[in-house]
Amino acid sequence: MRTLAVTQNITLDGSIEMLGDWFDPQGQADNSDLLDELHYQDSRADGFLVGRRTFESLRAYWPQLSDDPTGIRDYLNGVQKYVVSSTVTDPQWQTSTVLSDDVVEEVRALKEQPGQDIVVTGSIMLCHTLIEVGLVDEYRLFVYPVVQGRGRRLFPRRFRVPDAAPPRSEGLSKRHHVLAIRRLLNKHILT
Numbered sequence: 001m002r003t004l005a006v007t008q009n010i011t012l013d014g015s016i017e018m019l020g021d022w023f024d025p026q027g028q029a030d031n032s033d034l035l036d037e038l039h040y041q042d043s044r045a046d047g048f049l050v051g052r053r054t055f056e057s058l059r060a061y062w063p064q065l066s067d068d069p070t071g072i073r074d075y076l077n078g079v080q081k082y083v084v085s086s087t088v089t090d091p092q093w094q095t096s097t098v099l100s101d102d103v104v105e106e107v108r109a110l111k112e113q114p115g116q117d118i119v120v121t122g123s124i125m126l127c128h129t130l131i132e133v134g135l136v137d138e139y140r141l142f143v144y145p146v147v148q149g150r151g152r153r154l155f156p157r158r159f160r161v162p163d164a165a166p167p168r169s170e171g172l173s174k175r176h177h178v179l180a181i182r183r184l185l186n187k188h189i190l191t
Helices: 032-043 052-061 072-078 103-112 124-132 174-189
Strands: 004-011 045-051 080-084 096-099 117-120 138-144
Touching: 004 124, 032 045, 032 138, 045 052, 045 103, 045 124, 052 080, 096 103, 103 117, 103 124, 117 124
Parallel strands: 004 117, 004 138, 045 080, 045 117, 080 096
Antiparallel strands: none
């Protein structure tokens, strides 16, 4: 089964809604560590799932970009894109498929197909739906040192991140960090 990974840019106070200028994909700051991680994730993903508004924003910006040293344009132009929409009939972007029926069942079917990871980004309402029905396998969060003080959150209200099984090996592991982050999310960010 394919992994469905939610990848989001997020502020310290848990907002993923970009209401200010805290995120700029073509910014002047050194973001080489972020790009390295994005390229690593892109190499493991052959599906890109978004809602209509995110899709239209991406389609308006990335395909026409003539000079992209990040490589994001090439990835987005080539990856199989799935746009969830009840109004879009012709996505007008190569390698794009519209999902317009029961999104939960369509995404469940995509996960059953052979292939690599499916990444969801932006698309807050879509993320909430997928989180609530338990289809999300991983959360890949890029935390920005900003407190926005407002904006929609990644997790739906009153949602609790399920506990993971304890690690089998002795000592501190990545899973311990994930559990600590999960507890922090449940205690401070999700309430």
